[in-house]
Amino acid sequence: MAPHSGSGANPLRDPADRRLPRIAGPSGLVIFGVTGDLSRKKLMPAVYDLANRGLLPPGFSLVGFARREWAHEDFAQEVHDAVKEHSRTPFREEVWQQLVQGMRFVQGTFDDDDAFERLRDTIDELDKAQGTGGNFAFYLSVPPRSFPVVIQQLKKHGLADQEKGSWRRAVIEKPFGHDLKSAEDLNKVVHEVFAADQVFRIDHYLGKETVQNILALRFANTMFEPIWNRSFVDHVQITMAEDIGIGGRAGYYDGIGAARDVIQNHLLQLMALTAMEEPSSFSADALAAEKEKVLGAVRLPKDLGKNTVRGQYAEGWQGGEKAVGYLQEDGIDPQSKTDTYAAIKVEVDNRRWAGVPFYLRTGKRLGRRVTEIAVVFQRAPHSPFDQTATEELGQNAIVFRVQPDEGVTVRFGSKVPGTSMEIRDVSMDFAYGESFTESSPEAYERLILDVLLGDSNLFPRTEEVELSWKILDPIEQYWDKHGKPAQYQSGTWGPVEADEMLAREGRSWRRP
Amino acid sequence: MKIDLTDTTASKINKGLVKARRAIGTPAVGMVLTLVVVTDEENAYDALKAANDASREHPSRTLVVIKRVSRSPRDRTQSRLDAEVRVGTDAGSGETVVLRLYGEVSDHAQSVVLPLLLPDAPVVVWWSVDAPRDPANDPLGALSQRRVTDSYAAEKPVDELRSRAESYEPGDTDLAWARITPWRSMLAAALDQVDCEIVSVEVAGEESNPSVELLAMWLADRLHVHVRRAVSAGPGLTQVRLETTGGPITLHRSDGAMATLALPGQPDRAVALKRRETSELLAEELRRLDPDDTYASALRFGVDRLGGIQSAAERAEAAAQPVPALPVRAVTEPAATGVQPTSSESGNSDRPTPAKMPPVKKADPQ
Numbered sequence: 018m019a020p021h022s023g024s025g026a027n028p029l030r031d032p033a034d035r036r037l038p039r040i041a042g043p044s045g046l047v048i049f050g051v052t053g054d055l056s057r058k059k060l061m062p063a064v065y066d067l068a069n070r071g072l073l074p075p076g077f078s079l080v081g082f083a084r085r086e087w088a089h090e091d092f093a094q095e096v097h098d099a100v101k102e103h104s105r106t107p108f109r110e111e112v113w114q115q116l117v118q119g120m121r122f123v124q125g126t127f128d129d130d131d132a133f134e135r136l137r138d139t140i141d142e143l144d145k146a147q148g149t150g151g152n153f154a155f156y157l158s159v160p161p162r163s164f165p166v167v168i169q170q171l172k173k174h175g176l177a178d179q180e181k182g183s184w185r186r187a188v189i190e191k192p193f194g195h196d197l198k199s200a201e202d203l204n205k206v207v208h209e210v211f212a213a214d215q216v217f218r219i220d221h222y223l224g225k226e227t228v229q230n231i232l233a234l235r236f237a238n239t240m241f242e243p244i245w246n247r248s249f250v251d252h253v254q255i256t257m258a259e260d261i262g263i264g265g266r267a268g269y270y271d272g273i274g275a276a277r278d279v280i281q282n283h284l285l286q287l288m289a290l291t292a293m294e295e296p297s298s299f300s301a302d303a304l305a306a307e308k309e310k311v312l313g314a315v316r317l318p319k320d321l322g323k324n325t326v327r328g329q330y331a332e333g334w335q336g337g338e339k340a341v342g343y344l345q346e347d348g349i350d351p352q353s354k355t356d357t358y359a360a361i362k363v364e365v366d367n368r369r370w371a372g373v374p375f376y377l378r379t380g381k382r383l384g385r386r387v388t389e390i391a392v393v394f395q396r397a398p399h400s401p402f403d404q405t406a407t408e409e410l411g412q413n414a415i416v417f418r419v420q421p422d423e424g425v426t427v428r429f430g431s432k433v434p435g436t437s438m439e440i441r442d443v444s445m446d447f448a449y450g451e452s453f454t455e456s457s458p459e460a461y462e463r464l465i466l467d468v469l470l471g472d473s474n475l476f477p478r479t480e481e482v483e484l485s486w487k488i489l490d491p492i493e494q495y496w497d498k499h500g501k502p503a504q505y506q507s508g509t510w511g512p513v514e515a516d517e518m519l520a521r522e523g524r525s526w527r528r529p
Numbered sequence: 530m531k532i533d534l535t536d537t538t539a540s541k542i543n544k545g546l547v548k549a550r551r552a553i554g555t556p557a558v559g560m561v562l563t564l565v566v567v568t569d570e571e572n573a574y575d576a577l578k579a580a581n582d583a584s585r586e587h588p589s590r591t592l593v594v595i596k597r598v599s600r601s602p603r604d605r606t607q608s609r610l611d612a613e614v615r616v617g618t619d620a621g622s623g624e625t626v627v628l629r630l631y632g633e634v635s636d637h638a639q640s641v642v643l644p645l646l647l648p649d650a651p652v653v654v655w656w657s658v659d660a661p662r663d664p665a666n667d668p669l670g671a672l673s674q675r676r677v678t679d680s681y682a683a684e685k686p687v688d689e690l691r692s693r694a695e696s697y698e699p700g701d702t703d704l705a706w707a708r709i710t711p712w713r714s715m716l717a718a719a720l721d722q723v724d725c726e727i728v729s730v731e732v733a734g735e736e737s738n739p740s741v742e743l744l745a746m747w748l749a750d751r752l753h754v755h756v757r758r759a760v761s762a763g764p765g766l767t768q769v770r771l772e773t774t775g776g777p778i779t780l781h782r783s784d785g786a787m788a789t790l791a792l793p794g795q796p797d798r799a800v801a802l803k804r805r806e807t808s809e810l811l812a813e814e815l816r817r818l819d820p821d822d823t824y825a826s827a828l829r830f831g832v833d834r835l836g837g838i839q840s841a842a843e844r845a846e847a848a849a850q851p852v853p854a855l856p857v858r859a860v861t862e863p864a865a866t867g868v869q870p871t872s873s874e875s876g877n878s879d880r881p882t883p884a885k886m887p888p889v890k891k892a893d894p895q
Contacts, residue, residue: 027717027720027721028720028727028751028752028753029713029716029717029720029748029751029752030717030720030721031751031823033822033823034713034822034823035817035819035821036707036710036713036714036813036817036821036823037710037713037714037717038714040714040717040718040721042718042721042722043721043722068801069801071711071714071715071801074718074721074722075715075718075719075790075798075799075800076795076796076798109801109803110786111786111787111801111802111803112801112803114787114799114801115787115798115799115800115801118798118799145796146796147796147798148722148792148795148796148798150722
């Protein structure tokens with residue numbers, strides 16, 4: 018039953034044989050909070066898609082844990098429906114038949130000792146029936162306040178213990194706390210039970226192809242890296258915009274806000290990947306070391322009032338639909354000071370980036386749903402063309418389109434056909450093919466597979482999380498004490514204050 | 530967008546491509562490779578469909594080369610090139626040019642293809658049928674980094690495998706090999722889970738399916754044990770049985786979709802092993818363009834070193850052939866020496882090499 022070890026490597030595995038996919042070893046996944054939205058829309062379909070691509074081991078088991086009174090069959094039916102509705106790859110009966118054999122459901126609440134005993138029995142039974150070999154990942158898709166309980170229960174019932182040759186891993190989702198202190202507390206709770214290398218923090222942005230492509234583009238090529246510094250780059254804009262409001266998440270969102278929800282994790286991670294030095298290898302340790310160096314070098318501007326903006330969406334029209342303002346949403350305190358839009362300016366204090374501002378912005382109910390990183394270059398120091406010729410010439414830029422329509426755009430000036438010399442911006446585009454996005458894997462697929470393989474490249478570590486809070490905490494504290502969020506009309510690109518913030522420095526936001 | 534060009538040349542086709550792209554308003558194209566599909570009228574539709582589906586994963590310029598058969602001697606002396614340029618929704622996610630070659634020009638397809646290759650991008654040639662004996666030295670094959678054949682489509686697949694082994698050059702690959710990737714990965718995953726020595730192997734599958742031989746050769750090559758090839762009713766591959774010191778490991782599939790994996794001391798498990806569409810196989814081939822050394826190694830192990838009867842019918846047929854001095858093949862001997870230089874002259878005397886074939890000798894598709 019033990020995984021192949023001892024007497025040498027598996028003779029059928031050969032590093033040169035690149036057709037053979039990385040299949041996870043015998044293992045199972047336990048999802049806490051399996052009735053939630055994330056589980057139905059992302060996790061279950063991702064598990065199915067992995068199985069469909071032949072990347073899950075035979076006997077892979079999926080255990081759901083939730084309060085609902087379900088039999089195993091009800092659970093299987095629920096997964097079936099979720100997969101049919103949300104999976105990326107076509108539904109195939111034989112793949113489903115393979116998966117359904119390893120599906121179990123454990124009913125119970127998080128403080129119910131009996132339920133966790135039943136969970137342990139289920140895992141033992143799966144080891145026997147499905148050959149999972151004691152290897153289980155626990156996916157905590159639960160509200161932050163339930164974290165400590167579940168973690169403690171796992172410890173109490175011996176579920177976190179790794180027997181010889183097997184592994185147990187914990188997968189946790191954001192938010193990783195709501196400030197530095199709570200993040201440290203949370204890390205303490207988690208690390209009391211799971212060692213650092215057993216914990217996988219999911220930031221699903223890092224599972225996206227384009228984000229991984231930042232590293233490929235920067236470090237596998239020669240033409241970008243020489244200009245990737247303060248001598249050529251004017252500034253960097255990182256945007257994550259959503260067109261939706263808070264929907265039904267009032268309870269979670271109010272009091273958290275856009276900056277904590279998005280900037281702390283996604284945007285600072287994207288910034289780290291954009292700004293970091295070349296890692297010595299593509300290993301998890303080397304990557305984390307470089308990201309930590311960048312995050313550690315981040316400096317906030319002295320005058321936070323002038324260099325940060327927060328806003329709340331007001332009533333308006335978004336894409337042809339009438340949208341209510343944030344303060345009018347159900348379950349939101351009309352006096353709420355929670356930000357649904359946040360824009361901040363930071364600098365990276367090192368030799369490569371000194372003096373280059375990084376503008377990070379995120380918001381809900383903006384013009385459209387888009388995430389991108391734009392590296393904007395300085396204007397040519399001297400132009401042989403006269404003023405009128407270059408009137409319409411903007412700044413050169415390289416834009417990573419993270420979502421949707423993943424790809425890279427390069428913007429530069431080109432002569433307009435005709436007799437007079439007139440130069441105008443044009444775009445050169447690399448898209449992952451018109452339909453390629455269909456077949457490139459979902460972020461959760463990649464990340465779940467990585468968890469099962471134990472590959473922690475794409476998961477932020479404790480140190481990164483804490484460094485990110487160190488960057489954001491002073492801003493949140495300043496906001497608590499000063500003023501209140503600016504209002505912006507739904508469906509626009511944020512409050513005018515944000516435009517003014519850049520205009521003061523002679524710059525402007527890109528329209529993504 | 531579709532442009533028909535009759536009695537044309539490569540430079541006119543290039544102009545047609547530019548024109549078509551302008552017309553649909555997307556002049557910037559991110560195509561990553563040129564796929565040359567060599568086929569005949571009978572298979573053109575299926576091959577093109579597979580190529581278009583595969584292009585969803587690999588945006589490419591697809592050049593379909595169809596050598597047309599002329600029935601009258603007068604037609605055979607004339608030479609003509611017709612082309613159909615498809616851009617936009619008609620062409621998957623790239624561009625497609627269907628080239629129809631009549632008469633003498635069909636011997637010089639490379640002269641048409643060369644000017645139409647994308648600059649700098651890799652070239653893949655796929656012979657959906659009638660692959661040349663020596664793909665790398667074929668005029669079209671010589672243009673490409675990767676040459677994809679399909680020995681399943683051959684009249685005598687086992688002979689085909691022999692000649693593939695003989696003429697192998699880095700960059701050659703075969704769809705029969707791509708077909709067994711799921712089997713190979715499942716077997717490798719199975720061995721991850723047990724810790725024992727493998728004693729012998731039996732691979733069973735339908736007759737004249739070269740994937741069965743390839744899987745057997747791969748196992749023999751990697752495991753260094755006796756591998757026997759057994760014949761079953763199919764469909765495709767049906768069973769792999771590894772005898773080990775800890776008991777047998779079997780992977781059994783009787784319906785071409787669901788397989789059962791049995792490991793010693795462990796419960797049987799169902800695994801999905803569906804036979805895949807050509808487009809999926811092609812997409813897999815296009816994913817990596819570097820030489821497939823594992824394929825080379827398995828192929829060079831040699832069909833003739835496999836144990837078991839390769840094909841009763843084939844043996845009988847071979848024996849009945851009035852060819853003098855049929856070379857002795859170590860059909861049943863596992864310990865035969867290396868790759869048998871089975872002469873393609875005598876062993877396959879019924880099928881001339883394309884080089885020797887008169888330009889339009891192919892049987893009338895009617």
